[in-house]
Amino acid sequence: MTSQSELWLGGPIASGVRCVLAPNPSAWTLEGTNTWVIGMPDSTHVVIDPGPAHAGHLSQVAAAIDGDVSAIILTHAHIDHSEGAPALSEQLNVPVMEKHDVDGLSLGDIELRMHHTPGHSSDSICITVATPEGKYLLSGDTVLGRGTTLVAHPDGRLDQYFDSLRYLRDHCEAEGIDLLLPGHGPVSRTPVGLIDFYEQHRRNRLEQVRASMASGLMTPEQIAADVYRDVDPSVLPAAELTVAAQLEYLKENI
Numbered sequence: 001m002t003s004q005s006e007l008w009l010g011g012p013i014a015s016g017v018r019c020v021l022a023p024n025p026s027a028w029t030l031e032g033t034n035t036w037v038i039g040m041p042d043s044t045h046v047v048i049d050p051g052p053a054h055a056g057h058l059s060q061v062a063a064a065i066d067g068d069v070s071a072i073i074l075t076h077a078h079i080d081h082s083e084g085a086p087a088l089s090e091q092l093n094v095p096v097m098e099k100h101d102v103d104g105l106s107l108g109d110i111e112l113r114m115h116h117t118p119g120h121s122s123d124s125i126c127i128t129v130a131t132p133e134g135k136y137l138l139s140g141d142t143v144l145g146r147g148t149t150l151v152a153h154p155d156g157r158l159d160q161y162f163d164s165l166r167y168l169r170d171h172c173e174a175e176g177i178d179l180l181l182p183g184h185g186p187v188s189r190t191p192v193g194l195i196d197f198y199e200q201h202r203r204n205r206l207e208q209v210r211a212s213m214a215s216g217l218m219t220p221e222q223i224a225a226d227v228y229r230d231v232d233p234s235v236l237p238a239a240e241l242t243v244a245a246q247l248e249y250l251k252e253n254i
C-alpha cells in the first residue's frame, strides 16, 4: 500500500494507460478525480471518468489521446466523475457509456471488461484493462488509492458493497491483476492486499457502530460523530451516509 505522504500527480502509468489528474482536490476527492485515458499510440482510445466540467482539464484529457477515440465511459454517475462528460462528448464527438451500455470493448491490443460492482453507488462499475504488458483494474470509487470510500446511503448499500469487494478480490487473484487504478489517489501495486484492507476496515467500523449503538447513541449524526472522531470534519457528512448504510445493514443482518 502507498504511504499517506506519497504525492500523486497522475501521468503515464503503463503502456496504453495514462491518468490526467483533475484540478478538484478535496477531503472527498483526495488529490482530485483520476481521468483515465486508455489506448495504445496511434490506435483507438477511450476516456474513463472525465471528471469536473473544467475546460483546462478537458483540454488536457483531449491532448492525452494519441490516436482516435471511440467513447467516454463512466464508472458511476457521481458528479466528480461525470460532470465534464457532456462537454467532452461534444468536443470529441463520441458517446458517453454507463453501466448497462457495454460488457466488453476491444481497442486493438487492449481488451476492456466491465463488472457491475454496486455498493459505493448502485450504478458503480469496475473495468479490467488487459494490455500486452499487464492487467489492470480500474476501480472507480469502489476502492480508492488512499483512505477509504463512502457507501452513499440510500443509493449505496453495504451488503452489496461487501459482495462487490469479495468479487473484485477473487477477480484480482484469479486474473493476476498487476495494478489497481482508482478513481482517486495513487495506483496500488497490491490490489488484493488493498481490497482486503478495505473489507477489514469496513468490518471494523461496523463493530464500532455496534458498540456506539450499545452505548445508547441512535442517529447517524450521533454515531458518526462518535465513530469518526479520527477523520477530517469536512468528511463527516460522507461518514453519516456510510453510518446510515451500516445501520441498515445491521438491521437486516443481526
Ligand SMILES: [Zn+2]
Pocket: 029, 033, 078, 080, 081, 141, 183, 184
Ligand atoms: Zn469520486
